[in-house]
Amino acid sequence: MDLESLGEEVKLNIRKASSIDEIESIRIKYLGKKGELTKILHSIGDIPAKERPRAGKLANKLKNEFSELIKEKKEEITKQKSLPWMDLSLPGRKPTMGGLHPLSILSQEIQDIFIQMGFSIVTGPEIETEYYNFTALNTPEDHPARDMHDTFYLKDGRLLRTHTSPVQIRTLEKHSPPLRIISPGRCYRVDTFDPIHSPTFTQIEGLWIDKDISMADLFGTLDLFAKKIFGKDVKTEFFPSYFPFTEPSAEMWIECPFCKGKGCSVCKKRGKIETVGAGMVHPNILKSLGYGEFNGFAFGMGVDRIAMTKYDIDDIRLFFQNELQFLRQFDDSKL
Amino acid sequence: MIVNYNWLSEWVDIDCAPSELADLLSKIGLEVEEVEKTAGDTIYKIDITPNRGDLLSVIGIAREIAAKTEKKLKKSIEYKFSCENKDKKINVTVESKEDCTRYTASPLNNIKIGSSPSIISGRLEKCGIRPLNNVVDITNYVLLETGQPLHAFDFDKISGGITVRRAKKGEQITTLEETDKELSKEDLVIADDEGPIALAGIMGGLESGIAEDTQRIVLESAFFKPSLIRNASRRLKISTESSYRFERTADMYMVGYAAYCATGLLKKYADGKLMGKIIDTNPNPKTSKKITFSYDKVNNLLGMTVGKKKSKNLLQNLGFTVNSKTEDKAEVSIPSYRNDLEIEEDLIEEIGRFAGYNNIPLRFRYSNRKPVWVENKEILEIKKIMVRLGFWEAINIPFIEPYWASGEKTEAIYLENPMWSDKGILRNSLLPGLLENVKRNLNRGEEIVQIFEVGRVFTKEKEEEENVGGVIGGYTLKNWYENDRKVDFYDIKGLVEAFLEKIKILDYSFQDCKNQLFIKEQALSVASGGKVCGSFGLINQEVCKGNVFGLEFALKKLINSKKEKRFMKASVFPPLKRDISIITEKNIPFKEIQTLLDHSTKQKARIKLIDVYHANKIGKDKKSMTIRLEFYNPKKTLKDDEIEGDIKLITKKLESIGAVLRE
Numbered sequence: 002m003d004l005e006s007l008g009e010e011v012k013l014n015i016r017k018a019s020s021i022d023e024i025e026s027i028r029i030k031y032l033g034k035k036g037e038l039t040k041i042l043h044s045i046g047d048i049p050a051k052e053r054p055r056a057g058k059l060a061n062k063l064k065n066e067f068s069e070l071i072k073e074k075k076e077e078i079t080k081q082k083s084l085p086w087m088d089l090s091l092p093g094r095k096p097t098m099g100g101l102h103p104l105s106i107l108s109q110e111i112q113d114i115f116i117q118m119g120f121s122i123v124t125g126p127e128i129e130t131e132y133y134n135f136t137a138l139n140t141p142e143d144h145p146a147r148d149m150h151d152t153f154y155l156k157d158g159r160l161l162r163t164h165t166s167p168v169q170i171r172t173l174e175k176h177s178p179p180l181r182i183i184s185p186g187r188c189y190r191v192d193t194f195d196p197i198h199s200p201t202f203t204q205i206e207g208l209w210i211d212k213d214i215s216m217a218d219l220f221g222t223l224d225l226f227a228k229k230i231f232g233k234d235v236k237t238e239f240f241p242s243y244f245p246f247t248e249p250s251a252e253m254w255i256e257c258p259f260c261k262g263k264g265c266s267v268c269k270k271r272g273k274i275e276t277v278g279a280g281m282v283h284p285n286i287l288k289s290l291g292y293g294e295f296n297g298f299a300f301g302m303g304v305d306r307i308a309m310t311k312y313d314i315d316d317i318r319l320f321f322q323n324e325l326q327f328l329r330q331f332d333d334s335k336l
Numbered sequence: 337m338i339v340n341y342n343w344l345s346e347w348v349d350i351d352c353a354p355s356e357l358a359d360l361l362s363k364i365g366l367e368v369e370e371v372e373k374t375a376g377d378t379i380y381k382i383d384i385t386p387n388r389g390d391l392l393s394v395i396g397i398a399r400e401i402a403a404k405t406e407k408k409l410k411k412s413i414e415y416k417f418s419c420e421n422k423d424k425k426i427n428v429t430v431e432s433k434e435d436c437t438r439y440t441a442s443p444l445n446n447i448k449i450g451s452s453p454s455i456i457s458g459r460l461e462k463c464g465i466r467p468l469n470n471v472v473d474i475t476n477y478v479l480l481e482t483g484q485p486l487h488a489f490d491f492d493k494i495s496g497g498i499t500v501r502r503a504k505k506g507e508q509i510t511t512l513e514e515t516d517k518e519l520s521k522e523d524l525v526i527a528d529d530e531g532p533i534a535l536a537g538i539m540g541g542l543e544s545g546i547a548e549d550t551q552r553i554v555l556e557s558a559f560f561k562p563s564l565i566r567n568a569s570r571r572l573k574i575s576t577e578s579s580y581r582f583e584r585t586a587d588m589y590m591v592g593y594a595a596y597c598a599t600g601l602l603k604k605y606a607d608g609k610l611m612g613k614i615i616d617t618n619p620n621p622k623t624s625k626k627i628t629f630s631y632d633k634v635n636n637l638l639g640m641t642v643g644k645k646k647s648k649n650l651l652q653n654l655g656f657t658v659n660s661k662t663e664d665k666a667e668v669s670i671p672s673y674r675n676d677l678e679i680e681e682d683l684i685e686e687i688g689r690f691a692g693y694n695n696i697p698l699r700f701r702y703s704n705r706k707p708v709w710v711e712n713k714e715i716l717e718i719k720k721i722m723v724r725l726g727f728w729e730a731i732n733i734p735f736i737e738p739y740w741a742s743g744e745k746t747e748a749i750y751l752e753n754p755m756w757s758d759k760g761i762l763r764n765s766l767l768p769g770l771l772e773n774v775k776r777n778l779n780r781g782e783e784i785v786q787i788f789e790v791g792r793v794f795t796k797e798k799e800e801e802e803n804v805g806g807v808i809g810g811y812t813l814k815n816w817y818e819n820d821r822k823v824d825f826y827d828i829k830g831l832v833e834a835f836l837e838k839i840k841i842l843d844y845s846f847q848d849c850k851n852q853l854f855i856k857e858q859a860l861s862v863a864s865g866g867k868v869c870g871s872f873g874l875i876n877q878e879v880c881k882g883n884v885f886g887l888e889f890a891l892k893k894l895i896n897s898k899k900e901k902r903f904m905k906a907s908v909f910p911p912l913k914r915d916i917s918i919i920t921e922k923n924i925p926f927k928e929i930q931t932l933l934d935h936s937t938k939q940k941a942r943i944k945l946i947d948v949y950h951a952n953k954i955g956k957d958k959k960s961m962t963i964r965l966e967f968y969n970p971k972k973t974l975k976d977d978e979i980e981g982d983i984k985l986i987t988k989k990l991e992s993i994g995a996v997l998r999e
Contacts, residue, residue: 248681
């Protein structure tokens, strides 16, 4: 082996060494009495006289270099070893951490799914008028469908919106179709405050207006949504339903993710859970807005209910008690 | 609606097992909420949507089963009023045909009040109605079977004839439930010559009700205007099986069949005999309406090809008559029990319902279209910053007690029908809810609570606006590496400063705080662009005891004061640092020193306060402050002699306000 490559080899070995023993065996291998470099130095006389001075010089230089490196490495290793003992099991200094509310997390996840599908996000007032909340949505005052929305009224006759559909009307008044919008937000209905009811809830509604939209588009969009939020294996089922602002109307149910359809306490033994109310926008609504040549679908869902299903929470009031023990459990890292 | 299998199978042959029937009904939109098996029968609790009054009956549900399984009803609902005896005639006057389109009155005598046979009482119990006596039970039985509400009056307690009219102002009635109701001219009543004897379609009066000694009765079966019944029921706060059905529109034809049916049962189970002619104000009501639809539209709207023949069949199965008009269009005659059907789309829903929603293909129209607006993007950004600063997000119900708004300049918004009587206003601040949360968490044993909420607040002046509120209270966490301490003013101030820095509000100032939720000695307001956009500090002890600190900002104002700054490269030249310790009067605010020194030097310098301390050896009314000056130059490394002049200048300035330099 020539001296140059021997030099590289030794330097590499020293660098890689991690214990005193290892260093010692390297020293013996190269610098010991029978070491490889020692042998070379001893046999320097065998080299032709012309090259002898250069080789001798190089060999000696390497010898000094190795000794120095070995010394340094030994010191380094000893120094490392001599750090005082520390209790590594003590808890670390954690920075103060916060987190988003589960309803915010889920609401945002749902919105993000629809943003990916090309929907815009629009918002609107929580104090609404009779007109936007009911009349413009084909729900006349004496219709029994009003019973589905027990309403909080203000002293001045206005009301707290019972759904975010008014935002759809307000948007359609400003922008003509085709359009795809999602309106998320707080809604209010007179209800008891018990494990399954709350006077306020977060709703997400969607509207897709274009020409030649069909129930197949509606069901396809909702099915895609369900697979994104509950996992690609989720089974969806569609049933006829009734809403004054859609015709035909439908509901999407998903197979209960906890019992896989067998029936359990979460799904009240039905094996499935109602998730979204939907339908084709009632022609009266589009006609009165001057969009008679268009059609489309609308859907709505309660984030609170979906959160109860997704996180297996049996009491809706937990969302409004804001106990840190509860709030700390949710994962907002995706947002 | 509660209904049992055996009763249904009296009306239609059911091919499937009782357990499968629930599934069959759900698939056509009759959502079965509960199934209960009893000895030899199965009971279904079905959620009927408000448009389908016709399904609040055994016959209605049987019709749907028949349509789905392509069968005919086993019994006919045809009827003919007969009369064995024409002695007693009863006078009926209907004041407004619009209020009451049809009224029938059947007078019966020889009634023997007793208990019902088990076939009737058993079914009533299964369907959730408590049996009372044979007459009342028969009216309820027929109501459940036909969906048509009936009422029986004690004939001998009616003076003179029966009038269907609006109540007069000031008239009163004592209902069967023994409550007195004051009536208005919006209420429809059944009256005799002396006054109201029943609230039409809602509840009978106590006076004229069936009693144990009743011998003669008048059986009423009628059609009342749905909105009249609905409004009266709501105003008088009485909701009954009867009003529930009338609100949802009764079946004009069924009025007659129900009267016929009930008369038959009264003869059979109460020994009754018709003692006079059955009065019928509208014996042949016009019941059928016509809707035209296009077969093409069926396919287009449902997104699946149903086919002409099948579409037609599905509608015929429902009992509709379909007449083809053109190649594509057909006219459908709708029977009287389907008041919900009005337009083409309604018929298409019927076809879709019976063709099966789950046969509709799933389609998603992909397109490259991107969202045009994301209006709540900034709200999420603000929330994420609060989270980064260590806050946990809370969501509160925005109803609060009025005292929270008492000291405010702007008026609160009151609810007409509050959820909780003590929480009658909409929140005008996020702090009341958050303070409630802090208390709750401290009681739960949390050492420190740091929470925030982003949400709407309401005042008469501004109507509604989005705020961000935050609260911190308690002690810093006990740990092994530093001492714990009470949360204090500088914690909330630091959070506010960091928050403003993160949302890129660069240009703001602190002012005295006028918000009464805070204690003014330990609170500040933040102004940017000449406008106050929020406040923070120690919470007023009257509203929340202890060391709890809050912050609240109006989001819109914050977002409007955001400024984009030009970005600079990080300097490669290290700053030159000098610490200067001074002793000043205790009550000189640091801000005064900062203002004095800011932008006063030749070389650029950052001024930082790194120590403040009080001790007797420096004087009781004195304090020591150590100020760090970081001189920097973006183009070179500064040398000592280049800042000497600045140091001298600063020293002079500090001395000019009476500060003494410490060595």
